[in-house]
Amino acid sequence: LLGKPGRLTDADIEDLEEVLIGADFGVGLTFRLIEQIRSVEKAGSGGDWMAAARSVVLEELGPKPQMPTMQATPTVVFLVGVNGAGKTTTAAKLAWRYKNEGKAVLLAACDTFRAGAIEQLRVWRERLGISMVEGAYRADPASVLFEAIAKAREERSDMLIVDTAGRLHTKRNLMAELEKMVRVAGRAVPGAPHHTWLVLDANTGGNAIQQARQFHQSLGLTGLIVTKMDGTSKGGALVSIQKELGLPVLWIGLGEAFEDLEAFDPQQFAEALFP
Amino acid sequence: ALGEKLQKTFRNLRGRGKLSESNISQAMREIRLALLEADVNFRVARDFVATTQAKCIGQEVLNSITPGQQVVKIVHDELIALMSGEGKDQALNLPGGMATVLMVGLHGSGKTTTTGKLAKRLIAEGRKPMLVACDVYRPAAIDQLETLGQEVGAPVYSDRATQDVVAIAAAARKVALQQECNVLLVDTAGRLHIDDELIDELVRLRDKLKPHEILLVADAATGQEAVSIAERFDKALGVTGVVLTRLDGDARGGAALSMRAVTGKPIKLVGVGEKLDALDVFHPDRLVSRLLG
Ligand SMILES: Nc1nc2c(ncn2[C@@H]2O[C@H](COP(=O)(O)OP(=O)(O)OP(=O)(O)O)[C@@H](O)[C@H]2O)c(=O)[nH]1
Ligand SMILES: Nc1nc2c(ncn2[C@@H]2O[C@H](COP(=O)(O)OP(=O)(O)OP(=O)(O)O)[C@@H](O)[C@H]2O)c(=O)[nH]1
Numbered sequence: 001l002l003g004k005p006g007r008l009t010d011a012d013i014e015d016l017e018e019v020l021i022g023a024d025f026g027v028g029l030t031f032r033l034i035e036q037i038r039s040v041e042k043a044g045s046g047g048d049w050m051a052a053a054r055s056v057v058l059e060e061l062g063p064k065p066q067m068p069t070m071q072a073t074p075t076v077v078f079l080v081g082v083n084g085a086g087k088t089t090t091a092a093k094l095a096w097r098y099k100n101e102g103k104a105v106l107l108a109a110c111d112t113f114r115a116g117a118i119e120q121l122r123v124w125r126e127r128l129g130i131s132m133v134e135g136a137y138r139a140d141p142a143s144v145l146f147e148a149i150a151k152a153r154e155e156r157s158d159m160l161i162v163d164t165a166g167r168l169h170t171k172r173n174l175m176a177e178l179e180k181m182v183r184v185a186g187r188a189v190p191g192a193p194h195h196t197w198l199v200l201d202a203n204t205g206g207n208a209i210q211q212a213r214q215f216h217q218s219l220g221l222t223g224l225i226v227t228k229m230d231g232t233s234k235g236g237a238l239v240s241i242q243k244e245l246g247l248p249v250l251w252i253g254l255g256e257a258f259e260d261l262e263a264f265d266p267q268q269f270a271e272a273l274f275p
Numbered sequence: 276a277l278g279e280k281l282q283k284t285f286r287n288l289r290g291r292g293k294l295s296e297s298n299i300s301q302a303m304r305e306i307r308l309a310l311l312e313a314d315v316n317f318r319v320a321r322d323f324v325a326t327t328q329a330k331c332i333g334q335e336v337l338n339s340i341t342p343g344q345q346v347v348k349i350v351h352d353e354l355i356a357l358m359s360g361e362g363k364d365q366a367l368n369l370p371g372g373m374a375t376v377l378m379v380g381l382h383g384s385g386k387t388t389t390t391g392k393l394a395k396r397l398i399a400e401g402r403k404p405m406l407v408a409c410d411v412y413r414p415a416a417i418d419q420l421e422t423l424g425q426e427v428g429a430p431v432y433s434d435r436a437t438q439d440v441v442a443i444a445a446a447a448r449k450v451a452l453q454q455e456c457n458v459l460l461v462d463t464a465g466r467l468h469i470d471d472e473l474i475d476e477l478v479r480l481r482d483k484l485k486p487h488e489i490l491l492v493a494d495a496a497t498g499q500e501a502v503s504i505a506e507r508f509d510k511a512l513g514v515t516g517v518v519l520t521r522l523d524g525d526a527r528g529g530a531a532l533s534m535r536a537v538t539g540k541p542i543k544l545v546g547v548g549e550k551l552d553a554l555d556v557f558h559p560d561r562l563v564s565r566l567l568g
């Protein structure tokens with residue numbers, strides 16, 4: 001598989017297919033990219049096709065995205081996504097990062113549904129030494145959000161990070177619950193939520209695109225976070241999502257601790273696929 | 276759907292003659308693409324198509340159905356045959372006396388919730404399960420399991436004072452015997468299949484407990500890495516079955532085919548919701564219609 005210089009053979013094409021499909025790029029995008037790799041490689045000066053593949057993927061991804069701005073007081077960030085993707089852990093990682101940048105961060109425990117959800121975020125907030133607003137088990141998450149915004153105002157927080165319950169994008173009533181939270185935020189703080197980030201598990205295959213479409217349609221996402229990139233999955237679905245919905249991939253999760261969150265780097269992503 | 280695509284590829288084949296390698300090659304390509312689009316692993320799809328092609332070649336083209344329909348039927352039957360477990364292997368094998376189930380899998384796959392669901396089901400079947408909190412890492416994992424235990428009415432064994440999961444499991448078994456429980460449901464922490472140290476923790480847990488079932492809990496939406504994940508857990512532990520979770524979504528479920536094909540282990544149960552009653556027996560035919568779209 002490693003860099004054979006010169007023209008692409010049928011065996012090379014099969015290898016390319018295996019790498020791209022194996023990275024969860026999906027069939028359609030894989031075939032389109034292979035066509036592009038072929039023409040780049042033909043036009044090239046006989047360098048290895050790995051370099052052509054890297055450049056095509058980088059072209060597809062575009063430049064490293066801008067760091068999100070946190071200008072509003074409070075800047076309200078929603079973390080949404082399907083069950084088990086890593087929202088709660090990512091909320092803690094983001095709180096840690098921004099706290100270390102000198103921001104006053106407040107957490108909102110808006111997963112009032114799942115067993116142990118509030119307790120889980122409580123552990124994180126204790127480790128962080130920051131405040132958190134929580135409601136009763138099974139309280140209306142929109143009411144917890146409302147209280148959290150009030151508290152953020154009162155404490156002059158720079159940032160309010162809202163953790164939400166996991167939900168499948170196919171569940172209309174649960175998506176409506178999130179839509180309501182967006183409205184509540186917008187009425188309480190003009191422009192809120194300022195960031196609505198979809199948390200995606202890198203192990204997810206084609207369904208990731210469907211998740212992104214539905215969450216985007218419901219809420220208007222502003223970015224993606226791909227977690228569990230420390231595993232063996234390459235997270236290729238993020239390329240299709242970025243392409244189709246124009247959503248920047250902002251962060252990747254690389255483990256279970258505070259510091260295991262990095263800004264997404266397209267260069268590193270392309271090199272991991274085609275070293 | 277696959278059926279319509281295959282109708283097109285066979286437009287030129289009349290209702291006579293045999294299915295040959297040349298006249299079915301385009302159909303085989305369509306089948307491979309359909310499987311890949313359903314998240315079936317690249318190599319598993321290729322191998323499956325090769326096997327299916329061999330089954331097709333030489334078959335007489337029947338007069339009663341179109342060649343496209345005939346190929347679809349062969350694919351359908353091959354998939355059903357692959358996904359169906361052999362007899363008693365399909366169900367949970369929990370003998371009388373103290374039966375032990377070990378739940379394993381990647382982070383967030385649904386192990387803890389499935390442990391609660393399984394307890395609820397076993398109680399309804401007249402058994403007396405005890406839940407064992409062997410996830411000593413995730414914040415509030417023990418709280419989560421204890422809440423589920425309360426909800427279903429099953430005792431939960433936990434020990435917040437130690438990180439030795441083997442000791443926790445051994446102690447749990449003693450207490451379970453004293454309380455006349457007859458099933459031990461052991462929840463473990465999510466882990467990467469490439470984390471040798473944590474995989475070794477599971478091996479030590481297995482060696483201590485000698486479980487009757489080692490269930491790999493996996494998200495139905497898992498992509499191409501389903502193969503390497505299932506293989507690693509299976510090679511290390513000897514998985515006895517797979518639980519496919521979040522099948523209440525719209526993931527196609529190709530991961531199920533990949534895991535079954537590569538480990539030979541059956542899908543025993545499926546998670547179909549967040550509530551504790553949302554656990555079903557696996558139906559191969561339903562998964563196959565989902566795969567073929
Ligand atoms: N290896 C690894 N594990 C992660 C990462 N992000 C989250 N996890 C783990 O994934 C599991 C689920 O994380 P949670 O933060 O509870 O996920 P969630 O989206 O909040 O889950 P729900 O609220 O139940 O929908 C936990 O075991 C986390 O430690 C990551 O980047 N890498
Ligand atoms: N919709 C749906 N959600 C599920 C299903 N099974 C589990 N979940 C949800 O998936 C999320 C993760 O479930 P957990 O049981 O915490 O997963 P886990 O494997 O124990 O996670 P870790 O211990 O962090 O590895 C939770 O939000 C569950 O409610 C299912 O079948 N359908």
Ligand SMILES: [Mg+2]
Pocket residue numbers: 087088089111117163164165166
């Ligand atoms: Mg959560």
Ligand SMILES: [Mg+2]
Pocket residue numbers: 386387388410413416463464465
């Ligand atoms: Mg768990």
